[in-house]
Amino acid sequence: MPVAATAGNFVDITQKLGVHFKHEASPTSKKYLLETMGSGVALFDYDNDGRLDIFFANGARIDDPTPKGTIPQKDGPKYWNRLYHQKPDGSFEDVTEKAGVAGTGYSTGVAVGDYDNDGYDDLFVAGYGHSTLYHNNGDGTFTDVTASAGVAGSGWATSAAWVDYDNDGRLDLVVARYMEWDFDDIYCGHREEGFRSYCHPDLFKPASVLLYHNDGNGKFTEVALKAGMGKLGKGLGLAIADYDHDGWMDILLANDSIPEFLFHNKGDGTFEEVGVVSGVGLDGSGATFAGMGVDFEDYNNDGWPDVIITDLANQKYALYKNAGDGTFDYSTLTTGLGAISLLHSAWGVRFMDYDNDGWKDLFIVQSHVMDTIQTNEPHLRYRESPLLLWNDKGNKFVDVSEQSGKVFQQKWAARGMAIGDIDNDGKTDVVVTENNGPAWILHNETATHNHWITLQLVGVKSNRDGIGAQIKITTAAGDQYATVTTASSYQSSGDKRAHFGLGSANVVKQVEIRWPSGVIQVLKDVSPDQILTVTEASSSAKQNPAIH
């Protein structure tokens, strides 16, 4: 590790906080693909008490064998999705039953967003066969409004993202779907005891995303085809950003073993898929890869959102630097990520500044998709340690995992990952889910005196969460950028608050927020080390910070 790199320190506090979630994948001898894809996690403050709560998606019972056409059901509490409420002392309590979010089928992804702008974040839970939308009643309970909202969907939904794609002030919903799959008894792998494996996606037909336009009356209309998003993919991960600065949010879909999709928002309610043309569709050798998790943030502080997509061993995690002209350059090799990731496989991923030095680092949770991988490829492993990569000023990533705590020696079948500042101490924490295993809450205890600022946006004309707002902060060290989002990673939903490390800067000279409404709001000379709530101004103007 170079001298300049700061090691992290992440500590497992799961048991201490009273979280005892275990994911039930229901593995079978048939190696149904569904049982290895895992479920996600959300970090969000459902009761507006200022503390992040945690929602875990869970599987359902799968029989061995399961008849074709079956939609698995949660037929017991062990399969329930779980909502953990954070108490004032920082510990958690299971409020699943009280909140009414136990769920029914095999749940996969989670997306958080206040779709009705009532000030309480709602919950979309993607699933196999059908998905569920829970409206947050504001009293600690949720109501399943899937049917009236019209968002049950069909097929195998994976990740989902809330995004106001038409800038009408209401959050719309994008739902990735994996492919046309059923409980067929297809044998893949060597016909030898212990060698049966999960089948390759090439064996199954692709499926399109679902794009639900928010009609504003609690109802949604599915418009994917009409909006130019009907292209068939094998979607697992979703992220949003305005990659070309045209004022409209674009959508990145991580596809498994076909080109990745970048849906460019044309600003007229329609999209054009430009993955291959823009350079994010394929790797640097023009090859497809097993895209799973994704993030869409600016890691080199040049103002243009970049892309990372996780995949399987021998493929190398794909990092794309936004060239600022509508195209991306494959930067996996030049940043050192290729050598670091060649023999690894990963799912959840986020750019996050764990040491608050002003550069977004990478937290990646790893595992192969095949639990038998080591029998076929002895140099690879199913269970893997998480990966922490320190960002060397946007040029290189340095692997600091080994020096960053015991959790980086643990071997997990990790899948979902959400990030957020759980204890509001100014350092970003991490929650990880395992497939058919426990969840892990990793408290960021990195030793640093660096300053920070976290911005919680409240939209007025824009959607209440401020999702899609683009934030630029300026300190003595330079500029940093972030897009407000709860999407990214794999089947998971992160803290909507935008976090910035400030290094040694003891003042933020300027905060500039470009709201989805078009309003540009500027705050001057903002104090660091605080969580600052910023309410959308009625018009573009410079303001002093409004602290709530």
Add this chain to the structure above:
Amino acid sequence: MRITANIFLIFSAAAVLVLQMFAQSPSFEQAMQLFQQHRWAEAAVAFAQSEQNAPGKTAAPLYRGKALVNLGKFDEAAAAIETYQGTHPQSDDAAYLLAYIRFRQNRPKESLKLFTEAARLHNPTADDLKVVALDYVLLGDYDDAARYLEESLALDPENVEARYHLGRVRYQQNRFDLAIAAFHEVLRREPGNVKAEDNLGLSLEAKNEVEAALAAYREAVKLTENLPVQNEQPYLNLGALLAKSGHTEEAIPMLVRASAIAPSSGKTHYQLAKAYFDLNRLEDASKEARKAVALDPRESADHYLLGRIYQRSGMGELAKEQFRITEQLIHSKSSKGGMASEER
């Protein structure tokens, strides 16, 4: 493959014995003399005449088959052997030879069936087992290929060729440690073996041991430079890994050399184009990428690279067309998955 040379030695040694056994026909003796002098074409004609003079009386069709194998005329060789088997159904020599011919004809299933039948007449030799293994390689069954190569090596541990193939099979199985061990064994017995050194590099690269892989490729390049006919692979592998490791300037001369040795290899032009692209030498990149596309028009990566080059050169429409072809080729490839036993 160097099987022809080995088979030839076996055939020649056996010929001395057979000459003594079948000395009754003067024309057969003359044919055998030609055979022993490695005058394959003349021998083949002479054996045919011998058989005409005394049908079924000598081993002329068998030796005509062997001569034709040495000439690479496998269809005619098979016909000659089958003629011989008509009158000599218990000839293990003929049975093994026909099995070998089917292998050379890229008919591995038939070859394996014939080897099984031949084994009933006589136990297979180390070389026979090696060919059986290579049949399995052709069928993509690397587990069985490895098993037969191990058996072959148990009979003849010094067989460098079998050990090299074992390394290749282990590489295909992603058993990189075993592959590395096999290539080291080859190099211990034959230090100048370019292919073993080059494949050692590939195996090390697959294990992400970049520096060791580079060293192996460099050694392979050094070895091939001393040969009268050079192999492009070490240059290509060294150049590609240098480029991947951020040493693109150093990679260029290697890749130039690779494409000079193998101008009709699309892969060498592709790698060179990619290195030029990474260095923003767009004209050079375009020239090489167009060569790659011309040589491998079904290779999506070549079209993609050409598209990126056009795009960066400001030739948007040409780029779009290349990207369209790229997606079309990828789509046709991934939709051919079918319901085969495809694991991840």
